[in-house]
Amino acid sequence: MYSCQDQRLFLAKIQKKREEMMVLGEKYGLCADQTVTCSRELDKLLNDYYYNFQSETSPTSFHQMRKPPFALFANAYSSRKIQTS
Incomplete structure (x- = not known):
């Protein structure tokens, strides 16, 4: 069973990988x-x-409403500027 702390750590790992992929x-x-x-x-x-x-098959007991992935990190890339040609 996973705790809320485990969930936060997992989300941090996802965010780090997302930033790595952007770089x-x-x-x-x-x-x-x-x-x-x-x-x-x-x-x-x-x-x-x-x-x-x-x-639905989650082993956790604290189900939450599923959030869209973009809502989890809404401000993650606000400081990045993408150059267009």
Whole structure:
């Protein structure tokens, strides 16, 4: 069984991986092997989070309404500026 602290740690891990993927995407491009690998790792973390904390089969006893992924980190990239050509 997972605690609320476990859930927060898992979300922090997801956020760190998301930021890593953004940096790799900016540095090497979205189709680079490093970026794709990181994206797959992020997908796995998101799937694990959903299974452990949001799904009906979740082993936890503190089900919450499922939130859209973008709402979890609404201000995560507000300081980033994306250059357009």
